[in-house]
Amino acid sequence: MEQDGDKTILETARDGGVSDPVRRAAEAEGVSAEALSEAVGAGQAVIPHNRHVRLERPMAVGRGLSTKVNANIGTSKDHPEPEPELEKLRVALDAGAHAVMDLSTGGPIREIRRAIREACPVPLGTVPVYQAAVETVEQRGRSICEMDVDDLFRVIEEQAQEGVDFMTVHAGLTLEGIERLARKERLMGVVSRGGSLVMEWMMYNRRENPLYERFDDLLAIAREHEVTLSLGDGLRPGCLHDATDGAQVHELIILGELTLRAWEAGVQVMIEGPGHMPMDQIAANMLLEKRLCHGAPFYVLGPLVTDIAPGYDHITSAIGGAIAAAAGADFLCYVTPAEHLKLPSLEDVKEGVIAARIAAHAADIAKGVPGALDQDRRMAEARHRLDWQTQIDLSLDPEKARLYRDEGGAYHGPTCTMCGDYCAIKTYKRAMRLKAGSGGA
Amino acid sequence: MEQDGDKTILETARDGGVSDPVRRAAEAEGVSAEALSEAVGAGQAVIPHNRHVRLERPMAVGRGLSTKVNANIGTSKDHPEPEPELEKLRVALDAGAHAVMDLSTGGPIREIRRAIREACPVPLGTVPVYQAAVETVEQRGRSICEMDVDDLFRVIEEQAQEGVDFMTVHAGLTLEGIERLARKERLMGVVSRGGSLVMEWMMYNRRENPLYERFDDLLAIAREHEVTLSLGDGLRPGCLHDATDGAQVHELIILGELTLRAWEAGVQVMIEGPGHMPMDQIAANMLLEKRLCHGAPFYVLGPLVTDIAPGYDHITSAIGGAIAAAAGADFLCYVTPAEHLKLPSLEDVKEGVIAARIAAHAADIAKGVPGALDQDRRMAEARHRLDWQTQIDLSLDPEKARLYRDEGGAYHGPTCTMCGDYCAIKTYKRAMRLKAGSGGA
Numbered sequence: 115m116e117q118d119g120d121k122t123i124l125e126t127a128r129d130g131g132v133s134d135p136v137r138r139a140a141e142a143e144g145v146s147a148e149a150l151s152e153a154v155g156a157g158q159a160v161i162p163h164n165r166h167v168r169l170e171r172p173m174a175v176g177r178g179l180s181t182k183v184n185a186n187i188g189t190s191k192d193h194p195e196p197e198p199e200l201e202k203l204r205v206a207l208d209a210g211a212h213a214v215m216d217l218s219t220g221g222p223i224r225e226i227r228r229a230i231r232e233a234c235p236v237p238l239g240t241v242p243v244y245q246a247a248v249e250t251v252e253q254r255g256r257s258i259c260e261m262d263v264d265d266l267f268r269v270i271e272e273q274a275q276e277g278v279d280f281m282t283v284h285a286g287l288t289l290e291g292i293e294r295l296a297r298k299e300r301l302m303g304v305v306s307r308g309g310s311l312v313m314e315w316m317m318y319n320r321r322e323n324p325l326y327e328r329f330d331d332l333l334a335i336a337r338e339h340e341v342t343l344s345l346g347d348g349l350r351p352g353c354l355h356d357a358t359d360g361a362q363v364h365e366l367i368i369l370g371e372l373t374l375r376a377w378e379a380g381v382q383v384m385i386e387g388p389g390h391m392p393m394d395q396i397a398a399n400m401l402l403e404k405r406l407c408h409g410a411p412f413y414v415l416g417p418l419v420t421d422i423a424p425g426y427d428h429i430t431s432a433i434g435g436a437i438a439a440a441a442g443a444d445f446l447c448y449v450t451p452a453e454h455l456k457l458p459s460l461e462d463v464k465e466g467v468i469a470a471r472i473a474a475h476a477a478d479i480a481k482g483v484p485g486a487l488d489q490d491r492r493m494a495e496a497r498h499r500l501d502w503q504t505q506i507d508l509s510l511d512p513e514k515a516r517l518y519r520d521e522g523g524a525y526h527g528p529t530c531t532m533c534g535d536y537c538a539i540k541t542y543k544r545a546m547r548l549k550a551g552s553g554g555a
Numbered sequence: 556m557e558q559d560g561d562k563t564i565l566e567t568a569r570d571g572g573v574s575d576p577v578r579r580a581a582e583a584e585g586v587s588a589e590a591l592s593e594a595v596g597a598g599q600a601v602i603p604h605n606r607h608v609r610l611e612r613p614m615a616v617g618r619g620l621s622t623k624v625n626a627n628i629g630t631s632k633d634h635p636e637p638e639p640e641l642e643k644l645r646v647a648l649d650a651g652a653h654a655v656m657d658l659s660t661g662g663p664i665r666e667i668r669r670a671i672r673e674a675c676p677v678p679l680g681t682v683p684v685y686q687a688a689v690e691t692v693e694q695r696g697r698s699i700c701e702m703d704v705d706d707l708f709r710v711i712e713e714q715a716q717e718g719v720d721f722m723t724v725h726a727g728l729t730l731e732g733i734e735r736l737a738r739k740e741r742l743m744g745v746v747s748r749g750g751s752l753v754m755e756w757m758m759y760n761r762r763e764n765p766l767y768e769r770f771d772d773l774l775a776i777a778r779e780h781e782v783t784l785s786l787g788d789g790l791r792p793g794c795l796h797d798a799t800d801g802a803q804v805h806e807l808i809i810l811g812e813l814t815l816r817a818w819e820a821g822v823q824v825m826i827e828g829p830g831h832m833p834m835d836q837i838a839a840n841m842l843l844e845k846r847l848c849h850g851a852p853f854y855v856l857g858p859l860v861t862d863i864a865p866g867y868d869h870i871t872s873a874i875g876g877a878i879a880a881a882a883g884a885d886f887l888c889y890v891t892p893a894e895h896l897k898l899p900s901l902e903d904v905k906e907g908v909i910a911a912r913i914a915a916h917a918a919d920i921a922k923g924v925p926g927a928l929d930q931d932r933r934m935a936e937a938r939h940r941l942d943w944q945t946q947i948d949l950s951l952d953p954e955k956a957r958l959y960r961d962e963g964g965a966y967h968g969p970t971c972t973m974c975g976d977y978c979a980i981k982t983y984k985r986a987m988r989l990k991a992g993s994g995g996a
Contacts, residue, residue, distance in 0.1 A: 318995040392928075424950050428870075432870050433877045456973060476871065490796070491742065510864045532898050534631050539743075541745075545759075
């Protein structure tokens with residue numbers, strides 16, 4: 115069954131059908147289309163796939179599926195050039211990102227998004243309030259507080275028409291949530307860029323969040339163009355101290371309510387999650403999301419398990435992301451070494467994707483995703499044979515593995531320069547031959 | 556009470572006293588000397604501190620203490636020059652390593668060890684069988700199988716006399732364990748370098764492991780010179796497939812028996828652990844060690860949570876190490892990006908130490924080590940103030956944080972080049988001012 119004009123992916127799945135995006139995503143994943151469609155119909159998996167595009171590499175996220183990785187790219191005011199971001203797209207894809215978000219806030223952002231869409235074979239996500247805010251400020255010379263709500267919805271519709279597959283909307287940030295935020299001291303307040311923009315608008319205008327108030331309008335656009343909503347966590351903790359507080363959990367409750375409304379409207383939903391969080395709180399947060407949001411897929415940024423490692427937040431988030439994914443998170447947003455310090459470079463993008471893929475893969479093994487251990491087994495077999503070419507080919511980053519191997523310099527013997535003749539693998543094999551024979555003494 | 560000629564650190568602690576190394580390690584840790592001494596007396600903490608040295612930076616490892624990090628350095632046959640290894644020592648210490656092991660197997664290894672000891676303010680560990688094997692092969696032109704047991708014990712005694720603080724001895728690898736190993740197929744067999752050397756000797760000579768058979772001789776040397784024994788895991792798994800099998804657990808049972816004998820002899824002990832291991836097996840392995848080895852501190856290499864990321868094994872082991880330490884591991888041996896590929900460079904050593912420190916710190920927060928969260932709190936406060944100098948000063952690696960911050964190029968405004976004017980922290984502060992006032996509309 116093809117995706118038709120009447121039904122959304124969710125509705126088709128709920129009615130027992132298999133839409134084209136589901137079928138193709140199932141093929142890419144190596145799972146049965148019927149099983150995937152059942153999970154999509156139950157809201158426990160999503161296929162972010164805009165109606166107006168045909169993705170070369172569709173992606174399924176959710177229950178029973180391998181953990182996916184998203185890479186954020188995009189300009190900023192200080193780096194408004196589109197070309198480096200298109201280059202980052204290529205690097206992210208080469209490194210194995212399953213989806214990409216364009217978070218541009220500098221330069222000609224509409225044109226940048228179109229160029230990225232054109233070049234992007236995987237699901238593309240955005241945060242439409244960025245475009246609305248930037249247009250208000252840069253083009254109209256007004257403050258963010260004067261952003262027109264109709265303009266915001268026009269941007270959402272434009273992006274939906276132009277092929278964006280999933281959109282982050284901070285629809286769960288409400289006046290009530292902001293009151294709750296103010297009742298308990300946070301060290302970092304609000305660290306979500308979109309969340310803070312929406313909050314400033316709300317405080318200036320003394321009005322409820324338009325994304326919450328007009329959620330039905332949002333759903334109508336999402337339904338018409340088949341946009342998956344990624345319900346943003348505007349109140350996510352920005353440091354370990356602020357994790358799992360009333361404001362964060364309150365917003366999650368609202369996101370769960372909005373999830374039910376989206377499903378009712380035939381719109382696919384995933385939930386965004388923290389953030390910065392001590393290791394021992396991660397599993398509970400995964401459970402909370404699955405319960406409060408009725409099994410909707412969880413898309414997490416990090417979690418970063420310490421605040422004190424700027425320059426290495428790809429590692430702090432690989433630790434948190436692995437634990438999160440093993441405990442139920444479905445989709446990891448990468449964090450690069452540049453996080454908290456600057457817009458990432460090409461190299462940062464690559465390192466961020468690889469670190470998140472390591473976390474995702476380690477978690478897939480732990481949560482028993484079928485076949486997850488196969489590549490590890492082949493790697494172990496190649497290591498035992500001292501078969502270096504196969505080891506390099508099986509590496510998550512063959513380029514770096516090859517480079518390191520070659521940096522052994524002139525040495526290209528059967529072992530490596532760590533142990534040389536004292537290679538445990540060689541010694542063990544000799545020992546086993548002696549064991550099988552009669553020893554040597 | 557000073558460390559005297561009669562009693563060891565363990566015996567003094569058991570008798571209710573506080574030896575000088577315990578007092579100084581407690582000071583360094585910021586804990587009460589009496590509490591630390593009690594843990595040392597119970598075998599649940601160790602202070603690796605040779606009788607013949609006075610360490611500038613003594614270290615306590617174990618119950619209730621922050622998780623410590625060890626860096627392995629040392630030559631190999633292909634890189635026999637001492638100078639780079641002394642440089643690695645400096646880099647490892649600058650990056651915050653709490654202990655260092657000299658694993659040299661190339662060049663004039665006795666002289667290299669002496670030079671490292673001279674330059675090393677922290678506890679120094681070795682694997683004496685390396686020196687015995689290398690001297691047998693390189694100096695006497697014999698095979699490892701012809702290593703003389705008395706020579707091995709002479710090397711152990713020499714190293715003890717010359718100030719080595721802790722020694723890895725693969726005393727738990729027995730003929731029975733090797734039989735058990737052969738009963739179930741492993742993909743990687745034995746990957747411990749020392750373990751494989753001992754095994755080859757045993758298979759050639761058809762004799763029991765001399766480190767096991769003559770464990771009392773080992774204890775006599777360790778007792779006399781105050782060497783902490785690090786009971787090596789010769790049968791640790793070398794890939795995920797081999798984790799937590801009969802051979803591994805059988806060796807751990809023996810290490811638990813040897814622990815009791817060491818304590819009886821007044822010798823401090825820690826236990827070495829895996830290795831390569833799926834995330835979901837780590838916590839159980841920590842519990843097993845604490846139970847089978849009677850609460851002796853656990854010193855783990857990794858665990859690496861996937862086999863397929865050569866070039867990034869500092870990250871795979873940071874994930875595993877964080878989970879392990881949160882579940883009870885006390886001491887993390889770093890793994891560098893060069894693991895499985897080559898002898899590490901200076902940069903690899905630095906990255907390895909930082910990654911392990913991130914894992915250790917994240918775990919300390921999760922397991923509630925007193926004060927572990929303090930630096931994170933100060934970082935969050937500095938971030939909220941957009942106080943960049945303090946953020947850099949509080950970073951685990953201030954040099955890299957400064958470099959990344961400066962790579963923002965000409966831009967040195969109050970925010971960073973990721974968000975620029977759309978910095979969530981700035982926007983949030985404006986929103987809160989609007990909230991406190993009467994809004995702006």
